[in-house]
Amino acid sequence: MNKPQKFKELLRNKEIIVMPGAFDGMSARLVEETGFKAMLATGAGISNSQLGWADVGLTTMTEVCQQVTKMADVTTIPILADADTGYGNAINLIRTVREFERAGAGGIQLEDQVSPKNVVIFLVNK
Known part of the structure; x- marks a missing residue:
């Protein structure tokens, strides 16, 4: 059973799925080994x-997919990947889905926000 199939099976069970956050290969291994x-x-x-x-929309799809690939390469459990706002419009979203599939994600989550995100950064001079 591949990771997307494993993820679908978990969702079918209708139980709460606790999914700790991971951000690289080592943290992904720790999640699985736990x-x-x-x-x-x-x-x-x-x-x-x-x-x-901070997560203010600076990370590119390629950068996130690279980390997901590393995480998927060293684990056997499904990965739900944060695909931000889809990295553009509807056409970009088609590519986003394909790239995350290729990276080994079992699923993606999309934010219900406009892209780019509305971010306010305050610079304080002392």
Whole structure:
């Protein structure tokens, strides 16, 4: 059974699925080794760990997919990947789905927001 099929099976059980967030290969392995049945490739975790920035829409689809690929390569449980707002319009979303499938995600979650996100950053001079 592949990861998307495993994920569908978990969803069919209608039980609560606890999916800790992971952001790279090591954290993904720790989630699996702890005994969880699935994990979330967290956009905030990936942005924080890879860019050193909060999840404000700076992480690209390619950067997130690269981390999901690394996570999928070292684990056997399904990964629900944070696909942000789909990285563009409807046509971009088609590519987003295909890239996350190729990366090994068992599913993706999309945010109900406009892209780019409305972000306010305050710079404080001392």
